[in-house]
Amino acid sequence: MDALVARSLSKTYRSARGTVQALDAVDMSIAKGRLFAFLGRNGAGKTTFIKIASGLLLPTAGTVQLFGVDVVEHAREVREQIAIVPQEGKPFYHLTPREHIVEYLRVRGATGESAKNRTQEVLEGMGLLPYQDVPAMVLSGGLQQRTLVAMVLATEAPFLFLDEPTLGMDPFARRQVWEVIRRAARKGSTVLLTTHYLDEAEQLSEELAVIEGGHVLYQGGAEALKSKVRREIRLQFEGGFTAQELASYGEVFTERGRITLLTTRNRVEELTRLALARKSAINVGPVTLEEAFLTLVGRAIEDEDAEAAA
Amino acid sequence: MTWKTQINAIWRICYFYGFLALTRTPVMFLAMFLTPLTFLFFLYVVAPHSLLPFAVIGGILFSALYTGNGMMNDCAYLRLERQLQQVFVTSPLRPMAWVFGMAFSELAWTLPALGLFIIVLSLVVHLTVLSILALLGVILLTWLLATSLGFLISTFFRQLREIWPIGTVVFTSLSVLPPMFYPISAIPAGFRWAAFVSPSTFASQLADQVIGLSVPTISVVPALSSVPVEVAGMVALTLLFMLMAMRLARWREP
Numbered sequence: 001m002d003a004l005v006a007r008s009l010s011k012t013y014r015s016a017r018g019t020v021q022a023l024d025a026v027d028m029s030i031a032k033g034r035l036f037a038f039l040g041r042n043g044a045g046k047t048t049f050i051k052i053a054s055g056l057l058l059p060t061a062g063t064v065q066l067f068g069v070d071v072v073e074h075a076r077e078v079r080e081q082i083a084i085v086p087q088e089g090k091p092f093y094h095l096t097p098r099e100h101i102v103e104y105l106r107v108r109g110a111t112g113e114s115a116k117n118r119t120q121e122v123l124e125g126m127g128l129l130p131y132q133d134v135p136a137m138v139l140s141g142g143l144q145q146r147t148l149v150a151m152v153l154a155t156e157a158p159f160l161f162l163d164e165p166t167l168g169m170d171p172f173a174r175r176q177v178w179e180v181i182r183r184a185a186r187k188g189s190t191v192l193l194t195t196h197y198l199d200e201a202e203q204l205s206e207e208l209a210v211i212e213g214g215h216v217l218y219q220g221g222a223e224a225l226k227s228k229v230r231r232e233i234r235l236q237f238e239g240g241f242t243a244q245e246l247a248s249y250g251e252v253f254t255e256r257g258r259i260t261l262l263t264t265r266n267r268v269e270e271l272t273r274l275a276l277a278r279k280s281a282i283n284v285g286p287v288t289l290e291e292a293f294l295t296l297v298g299r300a301i302e303d304e305d306a307e308a309a310a
Numbered sequence: 311m312t313w314k315t316q317i318n319a320i321w322r323i324c325y326f327y328g329f330l331a332l333t334r335t336p337v338m339f340l341a342m343f344l345t346p347l348t349f350l351f352f353l354y355v356v357a358p359h360s361l362l363p364f365a366v367i368g369g370i371l372f373s374a375l376y377t378g379n380g381m382m383n384d385c386a387y388l389r390l391e392r393q394l395q396q397v398f399v400t401s402p403l404r405p406m407a408w409v410f411g412m413a414f415s416e417l418a419w420t421l422p423a424l425g426l427f428i429i430v431l432s433l434v435v436h437l438t439v440l441s442i443l444a445l446l447g448v449i450l451l452t453w454l455l456a457t458s459l460g461f462l463i464s465t466f467f468r469q470l471r472e473i474w475p476i477g478t479v480v481f482t483s484l485s486v487l488p489p490m491f492y493p494i495s496a497i498p499a500g501f502r503w504a505a506f507v508s509p510s511t512f513a514s515q516l517a518d519q520v521i522g523l524s525v526p527t528i529s530v531v532p533a534l535s536s537v538p539v540e541v542a543g544m545v546a547l548t549l550l551f552m553l554m555a556m557r558l559a560r561w562r563e564p
Contacts, residue, residue: 054400076404080311084400089393094334095326103326107411108401109315135334152397161400 003032003190009062022048024214035185037205038194045214046194054084083157085165093137097128097147104151122154125180142169162193198290212300222289229295231262234287240280251295311402323411328418342423346372363435367517368491370427374449377416378456379481385464413457444520452513455548458555465560490514495526503531512544
């Protein structure tokens with residue numbers, strides 16, 4: 001059974017400065033209990049999708065159903081099933097992490113005892129025990145974000161929306177949060193998360209979707225995305241080549257003087273020989289999710305530019 | 311969630327956002343006292359002492375009315391800056407329970423100021439149990455009206471910068487301009503009815519009358535000086551503002 005189904009979902013923002021098509025006829029479904037990552041550039045439409053699916057924003061057209069219930073028509077029923085970490089949310093300045101979790105659970109209807117027990121469990125899981133009684137106003141940005149995420153994950157709601165949940169966290173904290181998210185999914189929650197950390201998406205998600213300009217470009221597994229871009233090997237060159245020379249072999253990215261080429265297996269031998277002849281340092285490895293994402297979105301942008309030029 | 315759990319949620323919000331914030335940021339006590347107390351002091355110095363009871367009533371109603379300003383600020387801040395309103399509204403908690411929780415928090419912050427002004431009032435006029443109860447009724451209606459209005463306005467802000475000018479315009483016109491700190495007789499007789507454009511005039515006239523202060527007949531619309539009409543007007547306005555908050559507030563962005 002699908003936990004979330006979006007059909008022809010569109011959103012147009014209108015203002016005095018003009019209109020912006022944030023979502024354009026998006027069709028998407030997420031299976032129940034799935035850990036799903038939603039990837040895209042800034043402004044691609046991820047947060048708009050989450051806001052509509054969680055009932056915070058009205059769509060211009062189309063529908064979203066959560067567990068078979070329309071989120072616009074039956075908002076109250078849907079709210080019983082969800083919890084959300086908003087993008088760039090911040091906790092109450094005067095409450096401690098413990099108070100945040102206990103009070104949020106109690107507001108959602110938990111009894112004092114169960115809220116207390118669940119809070120202890122989540123504080124432990126999220127590495128917040130040393131800070132449990134420190135007011136949020138004196139916590140670092142990363143700890144404040146962890147508090148907000150802890151508050152929401154503690155609910156074990158059937159559907160969790162996490163909009164960039166690990167923003168500003170250190171690598172250790174991120175891994176702790178990942179574990180708590182995985183635990184929530186193991187217990188049956190469906191999780192929809194957005195992130196700009198592609199390693200996070202690869203580590204956490206069982207399925208992902210890539211959105212660009214309000215269109216879903218891809219939905220499926222991370223490995224399948226790599227296959228979709230038809231590039232299996234990543235070659236990194238230091239010196240000896242120009243980006244233009246390598247463009248005919250595949251997708252080329254230049255970063256701090258290092259050229260990255262994503263290409264097919266059968267071109268590796270030829271390129272390695274060339275690199276040796278030109279005394280270029282070369283690094284070979286499999287294509288990462290980030291590179292597959294860049295390729296997919298990069299192609300979509302090029303297509304859009306070409307369409308606009310035509 | 312049942313009604314019982316919704317009521318419990320209102321209490322929890324009031325507890326953690328009202329009482330806990332107040333005990334951890336004591337300057338809030340002072341902030342709630344300072345403006346009405348300053349007006350009172352100013353009037354005590356410059357106006358005849360016979361007008362003092364009007365000024366004390368003004369302080370009481372100002373405190374009740376300014377819960378609306380607090381509500382507007384806090385709801386906009388929690389929605390735009392902290393994004394916490396979204397966290398609470400996307401939960402089994404009913405949106406109205408969130409609003410009431412916030413409104414009670416605002417009331418909690420104002421209680422010490424209200425208490426002080428009622429004590430001062432008891433020193434300048436003779437209060438009976440009945441007049442205190444009637445005054446509490448006026449305070450309650452003013453608080454409901456003001457917080458409904460404050461919440462409604464807060465949902466239309468798109469950025470924090472808008473709060474300050476709009477809050478100043480709305481709540482200053484409701485609290486300082488109408489006859490709250492001064493008797494309505496200070497307004498030329500032919501124009502007194504116009505003061506009833508502001509809901510706070512109903513509150514102040516009612517409060518003045520229930521504690522036995524003399525209120526002149528309002529020419530043009532004499533019914534406005536009768537207590538039943540003022541009660542009906544105050545209740546109707548409060549219900550109207552509450553209804554508007556429920557119906558027009560932007561829970562979901564369009």
